[in-house]
Amino acid sequence: MTNSNFYQKVYDVVSQIPEGNVTTYGTIAKYLSSPQSSRMVGWALNKSPEDVPAHRVVNRIGMLSGKIHFSGINLMQQLLENEGIIVENNQIIDFENLFWDPKKELN
DNA sequence: CTGTTGACTGTCG
């Protein structure tokens, strides 16, 4: 990481999320610098390239808060279910078990 | 340049 590009780091971390796992905006923000920048993560993902699996990133309660930004309303849920993640009522089931911590995995 | 908004989170009542 030559330059501390917040956006680039977000893309980098999100891209490394294993299939079938999810994380939260706050966790990524905290891993990068400050938890307050969680909104910036969302903003970054708004402009995120298709290479970034933004559908694996949800809010702290495991709810698909960003699904409305996807082309289809259930596209995000479909993608998650396709990876083996159970989603119901826009909320990830067994979220804590599927949670992926970059600070723990990437160290 | 000023003001509002946003894929969030934590704290307070």
Add this chain to the structure above:
DNA sequence: GCGACAGCCAACA
């Protein structure tokens, strides 16, 4: 347990 308020920073009108 739930609703409301504040903080943070960047993009957009």
